[in-house]
Amino acid sequence: MAAGRTFPAVLSAFVVVSVAISARIHRARPTPYMDEIFHIPQAQKYCQGKFTEWDPMITTLPGLYLASVGLLKPAVLLAGVKVSVACSTLLLRATNVLFAVGNVYLLWAILRKIHGQTTDPLLQCLNAVTIASLPVLYFFTFLYYTDPGSTFFTLFMYLLCCHGNHVLAAMMGFMAVMFRQTNIVWIVFCAGVTAVNLVERKHQPKQDPNVLVTLYNSIRTVLQYLATVSHFAKVILALLPYAMQVVVFGVFVYANEGIVVGDRTSHEACLHFPQLFYFFSFAFVFSFPHVLSLSQVSQFLKYDKKKMALLLFLLVLSYVLVDRFTYVHPYLLADNRHYTFYVWQRVFQRHPLVKYVVLPGYVYCGWSMFHQLGKTRSPLWQLVFFVCVLVATVPQKLLEFRYFIVPYLLYRVHVQVTCYYRLLAELILYTTINAVTIYLFVEKPFLWPDSSEQQHFMW
16 A cells, blocks of 8 residues: 555544444433533533533533534534534534544654654554554543543644644643643643753763663753753743743642632542552553563563662562552442442452552563663653653542553653554454443443443443
């Protein structure tokens, strides 16, 4: 197939499959479900021009509803259809299918920017579709949730950042925050990556087998670079668009007396450090075709006194963080509609020692992630990414896989993929999980003892 026709053909297949699944899910559940009972009525109020009415149970900013109005309201004017039709449950959900298609394009463009346009076109297209099919993200393509749109604007921001268009990148970051406030972290990430790129164009930090020494050298290189007035001014100028967004967000948090709008009772911040370990595990499971190999395991287990000392320190630190900072949200124990309920019940609640037994696994998953990133990204870039992942995940009390979508995608696009077999294995893994999840949602509804409303399994 000609290189110029490869991506449109792959994208068309993605669209056809997604539209078919969307129609099937809507037939199975034509009425709002879960968080949709808040999102859909709110969007319909916006469609009717009632912008001052707000459901106090909604905790995110109105980006989702504004985007839906912008996409669907023109249908009222051009086609002469009723507002109730244009902003029906079906069409509101369909806006997320559009975002999902946009995510495929953005991932493809980011992969081309990071790994070069000379890479095998078919491999690159399949890579983009595979990443966009990440089960946790792909499932919410078919419901009216914030995830597809939040991901779209965050990826758009990162693509523009990679191309050096920082003003437009900051604008896309603003839109991402309007979908989900925690995306402010990824605005800071883009600012950090921009600063790292400026520094490393002039100075490459001295590499050392000891990771801590390399990080020390990297930070010292940054300070030396910023000590020059012209360099400092150049960094400030590049970061100014992002800084303005951070300032605006700070004003919002101050005026709102917190990051959450609406109901705050279920979204209290805490230092839930094991969230970082859950994310490492999540990333390992969904990228294992690329990161799991005998050579990599052998490299991890290869004896080295300095490395063993560092691993021992990490194990002890992990033990302390798990022992002192593990929190269990009431939703995790009570809501049996989500996969996390069963993960917690059938793994972590089997025995009090389970959370300690898996500590070596956490360390390996984390090492595996940064070992992969080290093939394409510098230690300083990895430090910025790690800090942002830490800030994005640790304050969350609830174990919710949706919180891992953006950091996972930003990790996964930097994994160098050169093998069709590994990529196909990943695609098969994602397709299987998606098929099972959609099958359970559509074909296996169930009833709670105290309710006549059908419930569905979901992420």
